[in-house]
Ligand SMILES: *[C@@H]1O[C@H](CO)[C@@H](O)[C@H](O)[C@H]1NC(C)=O
Ligand SMILES: *[C@@H]1O[C@H](CO)[C@@H](O)[C@H](O)[C@H]1NC(C)=O
Ligand SMILES: *[C@@H]1O[C@H](CO)[C@@H](O)[C@H](O)[C@H]1NC(C)=O
């Protein structure tokens with residue numbers, strides 16, 4: 001009964017809250033249950049107007065799509081909204097902030113004015129925001145920040161002024177914000193950080209200055225920041241990592257120096273960082289990391305040294321008991337160096353993309369690996385014997401696979417994330433059958449795009465039926481001749497040629513004789529080549545044949561394999577059965 005009486009009342013209250021929603025905006029309760037207004041359609045012009053926005057609103061978000069940005073100017077409209085906890089006004093071209101416009105917003109936690117046109121914030125813009133914890137001014141056109149700009153924000157914990165046009169940090173710029181924990185300065189052409197300014201923010205835990213044109217590490221700064229756990233100086237111009245300059249960063253856990261100009265990492269570089277957990281040194285020009293570089297770094301779990309010029313992996317030794325994620329992609333690693341990987345017992349994730357691996361013929365992956373990236377290499381076969389048993393993520397995209405065999409696929413059935421794109425898939429009976437049988441099970445397999453034979457080029461595997469597969473068709477790959485894509489050819493690429501058993505033996509006999517004759521005839525030539533379907537070969541872009549007439553023709557059930565290696569003059573003849581066998585071998589069964 002009471003409930004029944006209360007319902008209309010609750011309903012009225014609720015609708016009252018919603019009834020104040022401005023047109024073109026949506027009003028809702030956010031995840032924390034706060035009354036929120038979101039206006040994101042764009043096209044708003046003139047002074048900011050909160051008409052129809054309820055006074056009890058706690059979160060306001062005004063933004064716009066890229067092709068219809070707002071052109072707003074700030075006006076003193078917020079003062080009545082005592083409950084506001086977050087204000088986000090972004091993509092609105094606000095040129096400046098008025099004096100005391102946020103006065104009285106004593107509950108405001110977050111002020112996000114990113115992606116506007118602010119050139120010069122001043123201290124009085126932020127007056128009255130006693131509780132503000134996070135201030136975002138990213139992607140504006142701020143040229144400078146005067147001393148004490150933030151001095152009325154005593155509770156500020158996060159300050160982000162990324163991608164502006166600040167070239168210098170004015171002395172005392174961080175005056176009165178001593179509780180600051182996170183400072184993001186990335187994307188400003190600062191060239192040098194003035195140590196003086198950090199005297200005011202000694203509680204800092206995280207400092208980011210990516211793309212700041214910095215040329216060195218500087219202990220004068222870090223000396224003032226003893227609590228720093230995160231330091232991101234990626235995409236700068238730093239040339240070396242002197243251990244001396246890092247000696248006071250004893251609590252550092254996450255260190256990013258990717259995209260700099262470092263050429264070597266010497267012994268004991270990180271000796272003062274015993275807590276280091278993640279280190280990013282990708283995209284430098286590192287040729288050598290000394291074997292003692294990570295001495296004393298017992299807690300390193302993630303190391304990214306991709307896209308450098310490393311050849312050896314001796315530096316892994318001190319961290320072999322802790323490292324869990326290792327990124328070595330894009331280096332010049334020697335094959336024998338990869339054996340070192342076996343010792344990394346804790347390793348869970350390994351990236352070896354684009355390092356020129358052509359063949360994996362011995363064990364090199366530690367057993368506990370769950371993520372393996374082999375993308376962008378030259379692999380054409382992969383044996384399940386050398387793969388770790390519990391993989392959940394595998395990338396073999398951009399290799400030279402024409403198919404995957406059943407044995408490997410049974411292992412891959414348990415892999416949750418599989419990347420296969422960018423391989424020269426041969427959608428014929430020789431290569432694709434095991435994959436084709438899985439199209440209904442795996443979206444990734446479904447999307448495989450056939451590269452050959454010509455008749456199905458560009459077609460997705462899910463659209464192909466087994467009955468339309470042709471016999472082995474394309475220039476294929478054998479491990480023994482990996483230097484060339486076209487070592488031997490199999491007849492039957494037009495797909496119309498059936499397999500006619502009758503007559504084969506007669507034909508075979510005849511051919512054997514002919515081949516021997518042919519071999520003798522051509523023995524003075526380098527690289528004897530016989531083709532039966534020149535037009536197709538020309539299409540494949542292989543202009544390697546020199547005789548227009550194939551001396552041998554026999555309905556296409558046979559194929560001839562002539563190594564192109566000019567040194568050898570071996571002539572061999574293979575029957576379908578042998579070809580099948582050959583593929584079985586190639587595919588590692
Ligand atoms: C601030 O606004 C920008 C632009 O809308 C957005 O990308 C960013 O995530 C916002 N920051 C926070 C902390 O909400
Ligand atoms: C940003 O402000 C400058 C003047 O400070 C003005 O010239 C420019 O047109 C403004 N940009 C936009 C996109 O409104
Ligand atoms: C760091 O490593 C040491 C020794 O390996 C270990 O005792 C300690 O608990 C680790 N500390 C952290 C924070 O993981």
Ligand SMILES: *[C@@H]1O[C@H](CO)[C@@H](O)[C@H](O)[C@H]1NC(C)=O
Nearest residue numbers: 436437438439440441465466
């Ligand atoms: C996949 O499923 C479709 C319809 O569900 C079926 O027609 C097709 O034969 C199946 N393909 C394979 C290879 O099992």
